[in-house]
Amino acid sequence: MTINLRRLFAGLVAGTAIAGGVAVAQHQLGSYAAPNLGKVSQPAARELTDDSRYGAASYPTFEVGLADGAGKSETQIYCGVCHTTRYITMQPPLPAATWDAEVQKMVKTFGATIPEADAQKIAQYLHEHYTPETRKQ
């Protein structure tokens, strides 16, 4: 695979560094874990201490049933830098032009660093699986 994972890891490292001029000790951001979807278990009670730290368990992340096909791995990797690809499967079937606009919004408005060729692959993948004509699952 020719995809550059550097940005993904850079993001993860940045998450533990200085944020908005505030010391690391102030808070913990973005801890996610991976349980099974479709099985809602009762959570166990958390061990609490009477110090100044207040928190919750890691937020669960769930596998996304993205359609198989060319461009799936580019979609998973580039889109997954900032958000779950459930953002794609949650949508109603959208026209191809709407998907093109979404990909462009991620690049131009939100600054996603997706090489042009990969952005085209992602758009093509979305056309092939997520328009009113093509969506199956």
Place this chain on the structure above:
Amino acid sequence: MFRDALRWTGTLNRRALLRGAGAVAGSLAAASALRGMPEAAQEQSAATLPSFTGPAANPHWNSVGPIVSEPQKAPLILLTDRPVQLETPRNYFTSAFTPNEAFYVRWHLDRIPNAVDLKEWRLHVEGNVSSPQSFSFGDLLRKFKAETVAAVNQCSGNSRSRLQPRVPGGQWGNGAMGNARWTGVKLRDLLNAAAMKNGSLQVQLQGLEQGEGPEGMGSRAFQKSLDLDNPAIDECLVAYAMNGEPLPMLNGFPVRLVVPGYFATYWTKCLTWIRVLDKADENFWMKTAYRIPDTPRGTTTPEAMKAGGVKTVPIGRMPVRSFLVSPDGGAKIPAGMTVNLRGIAFSGYGRVTKVEVSDDNLKSWKSVQLGEDFGAYSFRTWEFSWAPKAPGRYSVAVRATDEKGNAQPDEPVWNPAGYLWNRIERQEFVVGTAE
């Protein structure tokens, strides 16, 4: 033996049923009633929802995602897990206040707090002020008068999945809303403590949420601003309690802004920076996102958008809405029986003064009984005794009117971001014969 005749509540055991019927004369009538039922209906088990809706409007009250359990929360409907977006199921809306554990969740960026150290955390009041301040959580509890307000928090995109044509975004059903008693400090008191300088124009709010995007872009920080001459500023609270408890982490612990009457986009979670600005905030979340067409009800058309030139303004107050919550139409009602219809209503423009229902396709309306008044910005519950006389299919519509005279229209709303839906809601009921 008669018990055998009742077994059709599960998978029908026809042979056992007939055996029972043959042995006891009294159960013959019941057996013949069962024989009239189609096999498919008897064998039917609960079907599950599809994984998406569209391109037609979402026909369900809620969105269609799976039920998941997140930390400090009851099982809720999943929209997305990173960042977290969860919808409150319909059954929680029969009461005026939404439990904290069931309150919907909507974050924009994926690095959201799992933990906050109150020894380090401070609420900063900075920018165009003479005396910048940093308050600890304890300062907020001790140094300022506590105020409480009951107020509805509703996502700008609540009910987005109703729009036609559909628009991209979080595909919420009706459950991206909740009502709570919020307790905290007046925003005005905090601004006064910092002494705003002349030329102050807006106050910008920012919380701990961060994203992976480049510095200076909306994908890095979520910032919202309110005009300082907006009367809503004097109603804003920096809330440290929600329904008398600490806020769940996913709802903005340690403090969040409360802007009564306004959409939730201004209710910054994990609020940490209150920044006084001397010029208008031009960041993405003000200049580009969360804007509505400057038209009546904020509605426009795809054609007008394509043609260009649709003037937009930042989203503001919530239009009047009402919902029929229970019963949910999932069970038949025997003809002649009186059913207690229950629901809620609210408006960002002031008290709900009237809620009406119609069961004849909006031709005639009957006023319902309103529940306790918890203030202008709270949910108000309502009840209505409905007695459908004849078997058939019914559509019951509900319409609210607020003290400013705003009533819900039956025309849909459309704008490219899917905001401001407040069309009259309807619930289908099937009434069966009782004889």
